[in-house]
Amino acid sequence: MKKATHQQTKEHNRNLVLKNIFERDPISRAEIARITGLTRATVSEIVAELIEEGLVKEIGTGESIGGKAPILLGLVADSRYLIGLYLGEDQFFGSIINLRGEIKDTIEMPIKNQSGDQALQSVYSILDLLIAKDWKPIVGIGIATPGLVNTKKGIVINAVNLEWQDLPLAELIEMRYHIPISILNDSQAAAIGEYVYGAKHPSESNLVVINVKYGIGAGILINGCLYQGDGGGAGEIGHVVVQEHGSLCRCGKAGCLETIASARAIVRRAISLMPEYPESELAKNPESISIESLKTAWQKNDPLAEKVISDAAYYLGLSIANLVSVLNIQSIVLTGDITCLGENWLKMIHNTMTQAALELLASNTKLEFGKLGFKAFTLGASAHMLLGDYRLLFLK
Numbered sequence: 001m002k003k004a005t006h007q008q009t010k011e012h013n014r015n016l017v018l019k020n021i022f023e024r025d026p027i028s029r030a031e032i033a034r035i036t037g038l039t040r041a042t043v044s045e046i047v048a049e050l051i052e053e054g055l056v057k058e059i060g061t062g063e064s065i066g067g068k069a070p071i072l073l074g075l076v077a078d079s080r081y082l083i084g085l086y087l088g089e090d091q092f093f094g095s096i097i098n099l100r101g102e103i104k105d106t107i108e109m110p111i112k113n114q115s116g117d118q119a120l121q122s123v124y125s126i127l128d129l130l131i132a133k134d135w136k137p138i139v140g141i142g143i144a145t146p147g148l149v150n151t152k153k154g155i156v157i158n159a160v161n162l163e164w165q166d167l168p169l170a171e172l173i174e175m176r177y178h179i180p181i182s183i184l185n186d187s188q189a190a191a192i193g194e195y196v197y198g199a200k201h202p203s204e205s206n207l208v209v210i211n212v213k214y215g216i217g218a219g220i221l222i223n224g225c226l227y228q229g230d231g232g233g234a235g236e237i238g239h240v241v242v243q244e245h246g247s248l249c250r251c252g253k254a255g256c257l258e259t260i261a262s263a264r265a266i267v268r269r270a271i272s273l274m275p276e277y278p279e280s281e282l283a284k285n286p287e288s289i290s291i292e293s294l295k296t297a298w299q300k301n302d303p304l305a306e307k308v309i310s311d312a313a314y315y316l317g318l319s320i321a322n323l324v325s326v327l328n329i330q331s332i333v334l335t336g337d338i339t340c341l342g343e344n345w346l347k348m349i350h351n352t353m354t355q356a357a358l359e360l361l362a363s364n365t366k367l368e369f370g371k372l373g374f375k376a377f378t379l380g381a382s383a384h385m386l387l388g389d390y391r392l393l394f395l396k
């Protein structure tokens with residue numbers, strides 16, 4: 001094993017101190033020394049540097065436990081900024097975000113029927129606009145993209161609706177802006193967003209976030225780290241075939257979960273099943289069917305709405321039962337457009353999950369809606385850059 005150089009040890013210790021301030025502030029120097037095992041002298045020296053770099057400040061005094069009251073330290077939330085970019089289906093969103101996840105500025109850019117090249121130009125345009133703003137310094141750009149991503153290499157392996165294949169997105173952006181980049185799948189980004197800024201999740205805990213909008217994907221956090229699998233595709237539950245002779249999916253297979261349980265699939269199925277439900281109120285106005293109109297009809301016990309919504313809940317519940325059985329992660333969050341169907345729909349999913357999985361596993365699993373809505377994508381894309389490692393924030 002190679003011995004760490006002095007410089008590496010110093011960086012490691014600085015990261016450790018900053019991590020504790022990030023996760024536990026307000027906190028005293030003595031408390032940091034106790035938690036990290038570093039000497040008080042080392043902690044004081046590092047804290048002095050962090051104050052000098054503007055990342056940390058003294059924010060008052062704590063309670064004395066005999067002797068002098070300790071000085072408490074806090075993070076300076078606006079000392080650095082990150083950009084979070086979400087490449088949504090028909091709109092790109094870019095936000096400037098501070099170190100506590102406060103969104104300072106957002107630019108939305110509609111994109112429709114763009115070629116792969118045009119989509120890339122749109123990414124540049126939105127970044128140009130954000131970087132030209134007054135929020136400085138920007139220390140990182142996190143991008144949430146649909147499709148399969150190699151995060152380590154910064155390559156979008158395949159994003160069908162953006163027409164990107166093996167696109168070295170991180171390299172292209174880094175060459176243009178000279179700012180560190182992180183690229184990850186959108187569902188994985190949403191998972192990090194909910195983990196860091198959504199409901200309070202204990203540090204280093206486990207979480208699965210299932211994102212249901214035009215597609216379906218899951219993001220998995222294990223011990224507070226994103227789990228991407230060997231090929232980056234962990235959580236691609238939307239493209240598992242669950243129905244024999246089902247509808248054709250955009251991945252080329254037929255009967256994928258996504259063709260029954262996504263928000264778009266529910267609408268599409270309602271339209272195609274309409275001839276079988278002439279008594280449905282929805283049949284009077286087929287052009288205006290949307291996820292919202294289906295919800296309203298469902299609340300009035302419309303049989304067609306009941307059919308497509310309960311099918312979606314059933315197959316999603318089965319998929320979640322599989323996840324619960326493989327991972328035994330007890331905290332599961334659902335995000336995306338589909339959450340507009342509300343708590344009764346969540347109960348249906350929960351019932352199927354409970355019936356399909358081992359009772360002991362299912363009964364200890366909590367299923368709930370996300371707290372952030374679509375902001376989870378941009379927040380998560382940026383937060384990924386600081387997940388347990390804060391070296392990005394140090395002045396070089």
Ligand SMILES: [Zn+2]
Nearest residue numbers: 239249251256
């Ligand atoms: Zn598919």
